[in-house]
Amino acid sequence: MTHSGPELKQETWSTNDPVLSVRSLHKSYQDQHVLRGVEFDIHQGQVKAVLGPSGSGKSTMLRLMALLEPADDGEIRLRGRRIGVREKARGAVALPERELAKERRNIGMVFQKFNLFPHLTACRNVMLGLTSVKGVHPKEAEEQAMAMLQRVGLSHRAGHFPSELSGGQQQRVAIARALVMNPDVLLFDEPTSALDPELVGEVLDVMESLANDGMTMIVVTHEVRFARRVADEVTLFDSGVIVEQATPDEFFDNPQHQRTRKFLSHVH
Amino acid sequence: MEFDVNIFVQQLVNPSYVSGAFLSVAVAVLSLVLATAIGFAVALGRTSRSRIAQGVAGIYTWFFRAIPALLVLLIIWNALPQLFPVLRQDWFSPFIAAFIGLGIVEAAFMAEIIRSALLSIDEGQALAGRALGMSPVKVMLKVVLPQAIRTALPPTGNEFIGLVKFSSLASVISLQELLTTAQVGVNITFRYAEYYAAAIVYYLIIVSLLTLLQSYVERKFVWTSRSKSKKPSVLEPVGQGVQS
Numbered sequence: 115m116t117h118s119g120p121e122l123k124q125e126t127w128s129t130n131d132p133v134l135s136v137r138s139l140h141k142s143y144q145d146q147h148v149l150r151g152v153e154f155d156i157h158q159g160q161v162k163a164v165l166g167p168s169g170s171g172k173s174t175m176l177r178l179m180a181l182l183e184p185a186d187d188g189e190i191r192l193r194g195r196r197i198g199v200r201e202k203a204r205g206a207v208a209l210p211e212r213e214l215a216k217e218r219r220n221i222g223m224v225f226q227k228f229n230l231f232p233h234l235t236a237c238r239n240v241m242l243g244l245t246s247v248k249g250v251h252p253k254e255a256e257e258q259a260m261a262m263l264q265r266v267g268l269s270h271r272a273g274h275f276p277s278e279l280s281g282g283q284q285q286r287v288a289i290a291r292a293l294v295m296n297p298d299v300l301l302f303d304e305p306t307s308a309l310d311p312e313l314v315g316e317v318l319d320v321m322e323s324l325a326n327d328g329m330t331m332i333v334v335t336h337e338v339r340f341a342r343r344v345a346d347e348v349t350l351f352d353s354g355v356i357v358e359q360a361t362p363d364e365f366f367d368n369p370q371h372q373r374t375r376k377f378l379s380h381v382h
Numbered sequence: 383m384e385f386d387v388n389i390f391v392q393q394l395v396n397p398s399y400v401s402g403a404f405l406s407v408a409v410a411v412l413s414l415v416l417a418t419a420i421g422f423a424v425a426l427g428r429t430s431r432s433r434i435a436q437g438v439a440g441i442y443t444w445f446f447r448a449i450p451a452l453l454v455l456l457i458i459w460n461a462l463p464q465l466f467p468v469l470r471q472d473w474f475s476p477f478i479a480a481f482i483g484l485g486i487v488e489a490a491f492m493a494e495i496i497r498s499a500l501l502s503i504d505e506g507q508a509l510a511g512r513a514l515g516m517s518p519v520k521v522m523l524k525v526v527l528p529q530a531i532r533t534a535l536p537p538t539g540n541e542f543i544g545l546v547k548f549s550s551l552a553s554v555i556s557l558q559e560l561l562t563t564a565q566v567g568v569n570i571t572f573r574y575a576e577y578y579a580a581a582i583v584y585y586l587i588i589v590s591l592l593t594l595l596q597s598y599v600e601r602k603f604v605w606t607s608r609s610k611s612k613k614p615s616v617l618e619p620v621g622q623g624v625q626s
Contacts, residue, residue, distance in 0.1 A: 176410050180513055182509060182512060184511060195542075211512075211517075212517050212518065215512065215515050215516060215517045215518070216515065217515075218515040219513065219515035221513075222513075223510075223512065223513040225506060225508055225509070225513075229504075229506035229507060229509060229510035231507065231510070231511075231525055231529075232529065233528045233529055233532070233603075233605050233606065234605075242514065242516075242525075243514035243515065243516070244523060245412070245589060246516055246520050247515040248384060248514055249515055251465050267422070269405075273607050274607050275605045275607060276605075277606065278606060278607060288510075292513075292514075295514060295515070311437070322540055379412055
């Protein structure tokens with residue numbers, strides 16, 4: 115599809131600006147107001163941990179950021195450019211699914227339940243985005259996929275199907291699958307919540323090494339120790355709004371809000 | 383009258399039985415292909431969010447599940463040519479009428495099989511495909527469909543075998559399929575047992591071959607690396623089993 119006429123408003127974006135930013139985001143399901151005006155920014159190379167009780171809206175925010183569901187109101191910008199909608203004179207109109215698909219390429223998503231494709235080997239799971247979305251030649255895609263599996267420590271499992279992998283291995287393949295697309299930002303939706311306790315460590319280790327390599331990451335998690343050690347900033351969600359946002363030391367040692375203190379008293 | 387083995391064996395190797403069996407299988411294969419194509423479209427309609435698509439697909443399923451296949455064949459062969467001159471031309475043979483008639487009836491049943499197979503795929507699968515940036519068509523072709531086919535295979539095998547037998551209905555529109563072949567022979571010789579026994583043998587052979595084919599195809603959809611061991615891959619770990 116080609117645009118008729120010039121872009122209405124193409125902001126100039128510099129690397130000092132947020133890679134991904136969210137303004138007054140609202141979302142309701144039936145009569146449940148899940149997001150009530152969320153404001154969120156993440157800069158290049160930052161790692162942000164998002165904590166909060168179940169149903170507080172943190173996973174919903176990720177789904178909206180990943181353009182998997184439309185927002186009711188508010189805006190999402192990737193590198194300064196508004197995504198998910200086309201801006202028209204009478205306001206923003208949600209893009210059709212085909213157009214959304216193109217914008218999703220730049221945002222990686224890792225799911226709680228991995229959602230690997232069971233009919234494909236680990237290697238082909240990682241290749242699929244390259245071949246079917248980016249049109250990379252299968253030979254080249256396989257090389258990139260193998261390199262990515264190597265990075266998550268699973269090149270020896272490349273020929274195995276998801277049913278033959280442990281939960282931790284499946285999640286690492288899922289991370290490789292998202293990573294190989296070279297996204298601007300990687301979103302993690304409770305990546306270790308579905309794992310047996312002894313498998314959590316291997317996934318968090320991979321995520322920490324990505325963080326150290328400068329990957330921009332938003333991690334919705336219950337892993338408080340991971341948040342403290344790896345994140346640049348920790349956010350607390352409650353009832354559809356952001357309650358507190360601070361550096362890990364501030365957040366855990368000197369929380370400003372009563373709600374944060376209460377939450378921390380439950381998880382510590 | 384005793385069962386005459388000679389007549390039975392004679393009929394078994396009779397070329398008209400072979401060509402009758404071939405016609406039965408050919409009608410079944412082509413109508414299954416047609417039924418799968420229409421059935422997939424109907425299944426997409428039934429699972430679509432569009433009310434119109436839902437309505438059209440619903441009416442199709444309702445209509446063709448209600449009408450006997452025999453009646454559909456008679457309509458296609460006898461009634462439609464009266465209405466449409468193009469169907470009076472030579473190309474419109476009993477064979478074509480048979481596979482189209484059985485195909486559009488069968489489509490209503492295939493639609494239900496395909497719909498339930500599509501619905502059986504975990505929602506997270508399409509979600510993961512979409513998150514990668516795949517277009518709706520790619521999500522369907524590369525993610526959902528390969529998994530749905532596995533679910534749909536066993537009931538489709540049933541339908542396929544059913545179609546081989548349903549092809550005998552085409553005798554009413556003078557298609558010389560397997561059962562008609564037997565019936566024609568019987569009408570001349572009155573050797574019912576021998577001619578019908580020959581037909582039984584052919585049906586048994588056909589269905590046995592189809593069952594083998596089905597299990598072969600199903601094995602292709604077992605997603606473990608061991609099942610693919612006949613083509614060794616460099617990606618596969620060597621000596622994994624030795625350690626244990």
